[in-house]
Amino acid sequence: MIDVILLEDEPVLRAELGEFLEQTGYAPQCVASLAEWERHFDVRRHRLAVIDIGLPDGSGLALIQRLRQDGQQLGIVVFSAHNTSADRIDGLATGADHYLGKGCDLDELEAVLAALGRRLGLQQSQQRWRLELGAGRLLPPGAPPVALSRQDLLVLHCLVRAAGEEVSRRQIVQALGADYLDYDQRRLDTQMRRLRRKVQSESGQLLPVKTLRGSGYCFYAAADVAE
Template sequence: MIDVILLEDEPVLRSELGEFLEQVGYAPQCVASLAEWERHFDARRHRLAVIDIGLPDGSGLALIQRLRQGGQQVGIVVFSAHNTSADRVGGLVTGADHYLGKGCDLDELEAVLAALARRLGLQRREARWRLELGAGRLLPPGAPPVPLSPQDVRVLRCLMRAAGESVSRSQVVQALGGDVLDYDQRRLDTQMRRLRRNVHAASGQELPVRTLPGNGYCFYEAAAVAE
């Protein structure tokens, strides 16, 4: 996955954007202020950035100007509520590659980031996740094995055998041995949250499972399932 650093001070929007970026296959680093940016930005890793303009401790435009003056080649997308023609021109003149208003469709943000990644020659690293059924564990790429409960194994077997494809909630319920008509969908939501949390806690990596609204889930990285 390509690393993206997101600078957005509004907590709900920051969370939503971070989740969206993860769902479309990026590895987001979310920060809320210029001070947090200074602590977390790594030019060797963060080749794409999404930056808000109005921040609690300064200006996003000043940050962009500083990055460009320092010779940073990071691809920059401004994502701001300030979206007049003058705002957009000012952002682009300062050094942003693209300028999007916060009311835009997030699919446009995805398309802009993809175009920037192509222009900068960034390649998505193919992460090969391996599920070992017999051992009951998940092997994330470059991270320690994650022990799994029997329920976790059933869920991941269902998703990883169809990696890259949509898997309906009904299919996951059936994989868990439940009756689709009687199954409490809240149990599935709890199961998925717990699985994501356990994988992150054990490996430091986000589980590459995208939630498809009203449909189901997709394991979006390369995967292998071993008996």
């Protein structure tokens, strides 16, 4: 997974963006201030950054200017409530690669990060995951196996056998043996959150499942299914 460092001081938005980045296939490091940035930014690991401008202990623009003066080549996206034409020009002139206003569709943020990743030659890991149906477990690459409940196994089977493709909510609900029209969609969202936490807790790996808002999910890593 590609590591992204997110600098945003507003707690609710920081949590929302962090979850969104994780769901779209990135490994986010979320920080709330310039001081936290200094403690957590790792030039060897972080190749993309999403940076707010107005921070409690300084200016995001000043940080971007310093990063560029130091020769840092990471891709930088400004994500700010200050979104006039003059603000955008100032941000891009300072060294940001893209400038997005808060309130934009988060799919645009995902598209911008993907474009930056391509330009910088960043690629997601192609290590293979393995779903073992008989044993009822998921084998993340280079990590301990994760035992699965029957429901989690059914959901992952639906996703892994179509790895790289969109799987609709209807397909997943039907794989669970439920009637889509009578099914409470919040149950599926809750199950996916629990499954992500379980995989990360037991294996140390982020589950490579992207949420396709309003439509379904995608298992975006290379994967195999074993009977």
